[in-house]
Amino acid sequence: xxxxxxxxxxxxxxxxxxxxxxxxxxxxxxxxxxxxxxxxxxxxxxxxxxxxxxxxxxxxxxxxxxxxxxxxxxxxxxxxxxxxxxxxxxxxxxxxxxxxxxxxxxxxxxxxxxxxxxxxxxxxxxxxxxxxxxxxxxxxxxxxxxxxxxxxxxxxxxxxxxxxxxxxxxxxxxxxxxxxxxxxxxxxxxxxxxxxxxxxxxxxxxxxxxxxxxxxxxxxxxxxxxxxxxxxxxxxxxxxxxxxxxxxxxxxxxxxxxxxxxxxxxxxxxxxxxxxxxxxxxxxxxxxxxxxxxxxxxxxxxxxxx
Amino acid sequence: xxxxxxxxxxxxxxxxxxxxxxxxxxxxxxxxxxxxxxxxxxxxxxxxxxxxxxxxxxxxxxxxxxxxxxxxxxxxxxxxxxxxxxxxxxxxxxxxxxxxxxxxxxxxxxxxxxxxxxxxxxxxxxxxxxxxxxxxxxxxxxxxxxxxxxxxxxxxxxxxxxxxxxxxxxxxxxxxxxxxxxxxxxxxxxxxxxxxxxxxxxxxxxxxxxxxxxxxxxxxxxxxxxxxxxxxxxxxxxxxxxxxxxxxxxxxxxxxxxxxxxxxxxxxx
Ligand SMILES: Nc1ncnc2c1ncn2[C@@H]1O[C@H](COP(=O)(O)OP(=O)(O)OP(=O)(O)O)[C@@H](O)[C@H]1O
Ligand SMILES: [Mg+2]
Numbered sequence: 001x002x003x004x005x006x007x008x009x010x011x012x013x014x015x016x017x018x019x020x021x022x023x024x025x026x027x028x029x030x031x032x033x034x035x036x037x038x039x040x041x042x043x044x045x046x047x048x049x050x051x052x053x054x055x056x057x058x059x060x061x062x063x064x065x066x067x068x069x070x071x072x073x074x075x076x077x078x079x080x081x082x083x084x085x086x087x088x089x090x091x092x093x094x095x096x097x098x099x100x101x102x103x104x105x106x107x108x109x110x111x112x113x114x115x116x117x118x119x120x121x122x123x124x125x126x127x128x129x130x131x132x133x134x135x136x137x138x139x140x141x142x143x144x145x146x147x148x149x150x151x152x153x154x155x156x157x158x159x160x161x162x163x164x165x166x167x168x169x170x171x172x173x174x175x176x177x178x179x180x181x182x183x184x185x186x187x188x189x190x191x192x193x194x195x196x197x198x199x200x201x202x203x204x205x206x207x208x209x210x211x212x213x214x215x216x217x218x219x220x221x222x223x224x225x226x227x228x229x230x231x232x233x234x235x236x237x238x239x240x241x242x243x244x245x246x247x248x249x250x251x252x253x254x255x256x257x258x259x260x261x262x263x264x265x266x267x268x269x270x271x272x273x274x275x276x277x278x279x280x281x282x283x284x285x286x287x288x289x290x291x292x293x294x295x296x297x298x299x300x301x302x303x304x305x306x
Numbered sequence: 307x308x309x310x311x312x313x314x315x316x317x318x319x320x321x322x323x324x325x326x327x328x329x330x331x332x333x334x335x336x337x338x339x340x341x342x343x344x345x346x347x348x349x350x351x352x353x354x355x356x357x358x359x360x361x362x363x364x365x366x367x368x369x370x371x372x373x374x375x376x377x378x379x380x381x382x383x384x385x386x387x388x389x390x391x392x393x394x395x396x397x398x399x400x401x402x403x404x405x406x407x408x409x410x411x412x413x414x415x416x417x418x419x420x421x422x423x424x425x426x427x428x429x430x431x432x433x434x435x436x437x438x439x440x441x442x443x444x445x446x447x448x449x450x451x452x453x454x455x456x457x458x459x460x461x462x463x464x465x466x467x468x469x470x471x472x473x474x475x476x477x478x479x480x481x482x483x484x485x486x487x488x489x490x491x492x493x494x495x496x497x498x499x500x501x502x503x504x505x506x507x508x509x510x511x512x513x514x515x516x517x518x519x520x521x522x523x524x525x526x527x528x529x530x531x532x533x534x535x536x537x538x539x540x541x542x543x544x545x546x547x548x549x550x551x552x553x554x555x556x557x558x559x560x561x562x563x564x565x566x567x568x569x570x571x572x573x574x575x
Contacts, residue, residue, distance in 0.1 A: 017317050056485045098491060106489035114486035116511035126508065165515070180489060262509030 001086030001103065001186055001219065003030040003053065007079045009243075010048055010057060022048040024243040025078070030221060033214060037230040037251075038223045040240030041265040046223045047109065049240065050189050052083060053221065055090055055097045055105040062093055085187065103132045108159055109192050111176035112169065120167075121145055121182030125178045131183050148182035149175075152208055162241040170201045177205075181212060186213070187219045194226065202226070206233055224239040231255060231269035239264065252288035315433045321549060322364035323435045327444030327478070327551045330432055336557040337428050340564045341421050345573045349564040350420050356560050357424055357431075372512050374430035375423055382422050389415035438470035440542075448546060460538075476517060483512045 010023040022045045030036045032265050038046050051057045059081055083090040088100045108114065117123035124145045129136055140295040146156040152174040159167070164175055177193065190209070194202040206229060213220050224230055230237050231251045239254070247254070255272040256262070262268070271294040275285050287297040317323075322330075337353070344350050361371055375382075395410025433441070446463035453459050484494070487508045494505050528534075 051485065054489055056488060098493070101489055101491055106486075108486045108489070111486065113516060114483055114490075114508075116508045118307055124490075126487075127490035130493065183491075222575070 002032050002084075003086075003187070003219070004082060004084040005029070005052075006082035008049075008059075008081045008083060009013070009078070010045075010052070012048075021243050023052075025242075026240075026245045027102035028238055028245060028248050030219060032218050034219055034235045035209075035233055036219070036221045037237030038221065038240065039225070039230060039266060040238055040246075042225075043242075044240040045243040047191055048243075050191055050221060050223055051108070051235055052090070053085060053187070053189050054101050054106050055095075056106070058097075059091045061091045061157075062095060064093065075207070098131070103185055104187045104189060105180045105183065107177055107180050107190040107193050108190070108197065111180070111193075112172035114176055114179075115164040115172060118163060120149075120159050120164050120175050121156075123164050123175060124148055124182050127179055127183050134258070144182050145178075148178040151181060151212060151303055152178045153204060170197055173197065173201075173205075177208075179215070184216050186217065187221070188217050189221045191223045192225065193222065194224070194229065196225065202229070225267075225269045225271075227255070227261075227269040231271060232291065239266070250288075251290075255289045314378060314433065315437050316366055316370060318365045318435075320365040320435070322360060322431070324547075324549055325553055326544055326546055326550045327440040328447050328544060329546070329553055330436055330446050331441075331448060333553055333557050334428060334432050334476075335563045336561060340427065340560050341424055343561070343567045343568060344421075346571050347417070348571055349567040350417070350424070352560065352563050352567065353424055354420070356556065357428055360431060361427070364431060364557075366431070366434055370434065371427055374434075375426055380420065380428045382419055382426075385422060385573050386415045386419050389418055392425070439467060442467040442470070442542065443542070443544060471519075472520070475520070476513070479516055480509065480513055483509050483516075 006027045008023055008026040009021070012018075012020045012022055024045075025131065026045075026049065030263055038050065040046050048057065049283065052059075055062075061080070081091065085104055088103075089097055089153075090100070115123050117126065121142075125136075125141050128141055128144055133214045145160070149156045149159065154171065154174055159171075159175075164172060165243050167175065173193075188209075193209075194205045197205065207223070209220055210233070220228075222234070234251055236248055237254055239261070246260075246264065251269075255268050258268045258272055258276060271287070271289045271291060274294065275287070278285055283301070284295050284299060285294070287293045325333075337356070340348075341353055344353055361368075375565060390407060391405045393408065393411035393414045395408030397409035399404050400407045400411070436444070442463045445466070446459055449457075449459045449462070455480075492505060492508055494502065496502075497505065520567050
């Protein structure tokens with residue numbers, strides 16, 4: 001499913017002294033099959049943006065009651081926002097938002113705080129139960145839960161009947177992710193899924209994302225503060241700053257201009273730092289900033305020199 | 307969810323905002339006394355005039371003020387209808403069993419409605435123009451005499467300010483959890499009442515857990531910063547100024563005014 005966003009703006013608590021413009025005229029397209037990164041300084045509107053993608057924050061035009069905002073005299077009314085995910089038009093009142101949420105899975109920041117059921121198995125099956133028409137078949141449900149738990153690297157027989165609150169932080173996180181992917185969404189949106197995990201946990205999360213990206217999950221949108229993660233995994237990344245979209249570029253071009261990112265308060269991946277350090281010593285390395293590619297480029301250069 | 311009218315601070319820089327919170331609380335008490343002392347419409351008119359002056363000085367948008375009244379609308383209507391129907395009087399327009407509508411009844415319920423509306427506006431004026439922190443500081447300071455009988459005034463004030471501080475946080479948390487469950491297909495809007503109540507379990511359990519977790523963390527953090535040691539000092543000292551003197555004079559004049567009106571003009575009807 002292709003995601004098309006045009007002129008998207010959003011203000012929290014509009015028309016009060018507390019109003020915050022969290023998104024300002026964002027236009028971008030995410031193609032099917034992408035592993036799309038969203039980066040930006042804290043408070044730049046990343047979470048607000050991704051919550052639009054499955055209709056948790058709705059466009060005004062899709063709400064039943066619309067508040068009419070009079071345009072100021074003398075200036076043109078802003079162009080109407082467009083938000084489309086595949087065939088779903090999120091600006092339309094008639095869109096079936098539950099069907100949309102079934103196709104677009106969303107993993108929130110600290111998803112372990114959404115666990116509530118008595119057993120892991122019930123919690124993971126929650127989404128399945130909600131999205132199925134009528135009573136779900138218990139055998140199929142168990143099969144799907146087993147599958148989802150095994151994707152996130154947990155053993156069904158060992159864990160299914162435990163209380164989710166007795167697990168470790170990392171395990172809780174995985175159970176929560178399993179609870180989202182159990183319905184096999186075509187698009188998966190993750191808001192900092194690896195925040196607060198140890199390096200091994202982070203790597204495992206990224207691996208599992210690649211596993212599902214290779215099969216039924218066509219598109220992944222991931223918000224991250226970790227530039228190595230972005231450089232290593234993403235096809236393209238969008239950079240946000242104070243609600244505005246700065247650029248959308250593949251990592252190979254994005255991290256070439258390190259100055260722009262550091263000006264926005266962002267880090268650059270380790271490989272980009274190494275390229276800069278080598279450049280200072282007069283060695284030019286051309287690579288796409290993935291570790292493997294970087295190593296290959298350095299080796300090629302070394303081979304060429306000697 | 308975020309625009310609960312009652313008890314929300316509206317930031318602005320005005321005469322009323324700058325008054326000492328202790329004085330505002332005392333003023334509110336004086337005002338309530340004045341409303342109850344006022345026995346006729348002239349007294350109420352005086353009260354209303356003072357309130358209009360206060361609202362004008364506070365630079366609150368008029369819509370905000372009316373929103374507060376809207377919150378108490380059911381109570382106001384209920385009071386009006388009950389008194390209209392059950393208050394007996396000499397000039398009866400309509401009657402049926404024990405119900406009757408009389409001139410006295412109409413006047414009396416108008417009198418009650420005006421009183422109620424003034425009360426609601428005045429108390430919301432206090433919360434609109436005073437930050438929760440200033441409010442609890444003010445209450446704590448006013449309750450100081452109770453310390454002599456070993457009443458834990460400070461702890462009470464702290465509990466109040468933490469509770470007030472946590473309301474927006476918990477509301478934000480509720481919104482977050484609700485969104486997370488909605489993303490997993492939870493449906494809070496349709497179904498029979500039993501199902502709807504059950505639909506809230508996936509919100510309530512995580513919310514309670516997170517409230518306990520927060521309480522624990524806050525307790526630890528306070529202990530780590532040596533809370534509960536000796537005497538504490540205030541970051542913001544409360545201080546009376548010329549504004550407070552003016553407001554105090556106004557309050558005194560108001561009370562004197564309604565008392566005089568009561569003595570010379572008597573009761574309504
Ligand atoms: N529920 C809310 N009510 C009011 N303002 C909000 C709310 N949620 C976010 N904001 C504000 O909107 C802006 C964008 O917030 P958002 O959560 O989208 O940022 P973010 O890029 O996800 O940040 P982070 O990296 O810290 O998660 C911030 O200034 C924030 O203070
Ligand atoms: Mg965020």
